[in-house]
Amino acid sequence: MTRTAKLTIIPPGRPLSGRAMPPGSKSITNRALLLAGLAKGTSRLTGALKSDDTRYMAEALRAMGVAIDEPDDTSFVVTGTGRLLPPKTPLFLGNAGTATRFLTAAAALVDGIVIVDGDEHMRKRPIGPLVEAMRTLGIDVTAETGCPPVTVKGTGRFQADRIRIDGGLSSQYVSALLMMAAGGDRPVDIELVGEDIGALGYIDLTTAAMKAFGAKVEKTSPVTWRVEPTGYRAADFVVEPDASAATYLWAAEVLTGGVIDLGVPSDTFSQPDARAYDIIAKFPHLPAEIDGSQMQDAVPTLAVLAAFNETPVRFVGIANLRVKECDRIRALSTGLNRIVSGLAREEGDDLIVQSDPALVGKHLPAEIDSFADHRIAMSFALAGLKIDGITILDPDCVGKTFPAYWRTLAALGVTYQDKD
Numbered sequence: 001m002t003r004t005a006k007l008t009i010i011p012p013g014r015p016l017s018g019r020a021m022p023p024g025s026k027s028i029t030n031r032a033l034l035l036a037g038l039a040k041g042t043s044r045l046t047g048a049l050k051s052d053d054t055r056y057m058a059e060a061l062r063a064m065g066v067a068i069d070e071p072d073d074t075s076f077v078v079t080g081t082g083r084l085l086p087p088k089t090p091l092f093l094g095n096a097g098t099a100t101r102f103l104t105a106a107a108a109l110v111d112g113i114v115i116v117d118g119d120e121h122m123r124k125r126p127i128g129p130l131v132e133a134m135r136t137l138g139i140d141v142t143a144e145t146g147c148p149p150v151t152v153k154g155t156g157r158f159q160a161d162r163i164r165i166d167g168g169l170s171s172q173y174v175s176a177l178l179m180m181a182a183g184g185d186r187p188v189d190i191e192l193v194g195e196d197i198g199a200l201g202y203i204d205l206t207t208a209a210m211k212a213f214g215a216k217v218e219k220t221s222p223v224t225w226r227v228e229p230t231g232y233r234a235a236d237f238v239v240e241p242d243a244s245a246a247t248y249l250w251a252a253e254v255l256t257g258g259v260i261d262l263g264v265p266s267d268t269f270s271q272p273d274a275r276a277y278d279i280i281a282k283f284p285h286l287p288a289e290i291d292g293s294q295m296q297d298a299v300p301t302l303a304v305l306a307a308f309n310e311t312p313v314r315f316v317g318i319a320n321l322r323v324k325e326c327d328r329i330r331a332l333s334t335g336l337n338r339i340v341s342g343l344a345r346e347e348g349d350d351l352i353v354q355s356d357p358a359l360v361g362k363h364l365p366a367e368i369d370s371f372a373d374h375r376i377a378m379s380f381a382l383a384g385l386k387i388d389g390i391t392i393l394d395p396d397c398v399g400k401t402f403p404a405y406w407r408t409l410a411a412l413g414v415t416y417q418d419k420d
């Protein structure tokens, strides 16, 4: 399929109202797929996300002997044997951080060699701390550049019972080790070290999913978890809607003064990004400082919204946005300054959005580079709801987590001009 080169958003000029459902959660779908794949028996996942990131996870599991049927657009029926097999070729995981980190650790449970690889963006995303932590358990794992590709020579056995991991760059390392540990041969303690970990809420998502698939994991201190070697049990599992995807719809609602029914109350999400709801609800009086550390994927949404706020907003606690799908701090400052020079600036790893409510209704032609990053494309589309002339480059990159994004906005009344 050919990719659309550009999409120009026509400001709707009226409130966006109606029903618009976010898709299933990427984070939860990829956890559930892996855990179901590690379990013996058949698991049914419903409400799941079908997108690039979950397709990479499902394909990788299939390559390791897991049977996965897809009876409809939101379900996976996963049948595992309780053991992943060595794949015949390297696992290619695109730019899916969850799939890459989770499968790197899970590869230690395979009896044989697994090579975990991704696209040119993933090959720049650090995985060294995870590799080092796995080595302390005696696992034979190498990543020459500190980024994928990673080679794991697994046995399913560990030679130690304690891992110390710095989750400062990515909480996914910790989640990956937790999920791996239940498939090992002894109880393992996993302890966080170093600076503050981003988005502790993702660890809670991990332990909740592990428990749903029969694992025994207990928090033994504020920074330590003990995981018993129970393996996983097949389960029927309902995936909740994606909170990060919901942030675009919440922001579209406040920006245009509409009423969008997401079909799910904001306080029922278990994902960290749902915290953004209360902040978005304050628009156009967003706080002067927003700490993005516990809702990182919502920062692009909040930063574009901040451009229309009544007063400037400083985003702090967002250093690891520099190692996401792209350097998101740079992508946000670049895109905002493309709209109006001086609209944003970087100070170290903080992002300051200058804010200008007078942007509304202006004609400011700007081509926004998505940097192949779904969240940059989706958040700058919000600017296009209020400013005439916003063009998103590589709009198809939304397929990573929200393939129906443009259609979802269209169903609310947004129109586009394709400019191939």
Ligand SMILES: O=C(O)C1=C[C@@H](OP(=O)(O)O)[C@@H](O)[C@H](O)C1
Residues within 6 Å of the ligand: 026, 027, 028, 097, 098, 169, 170, 171, 172, 173, 175, 198, 199, 202, 296, 297, 320
């Ligand atoms: O565990 C998860 O599902 C995720 C954790 C976060 O990444 P990091 O832990 O790399 O910050 C988040 O940005 C990502 O989209 C999903």
Ligand SMILES: C=C(OP(=O)(O)O)C(=O)O
Residues within 6 Å of the ligand: 095, 096, 097, 098, 099, 297, 324, 325, 375, 401
């Ligand atoms: C950071 C993200 O994804 P991942 O790390 O899973 O690639 C994201 O979806 O915003």
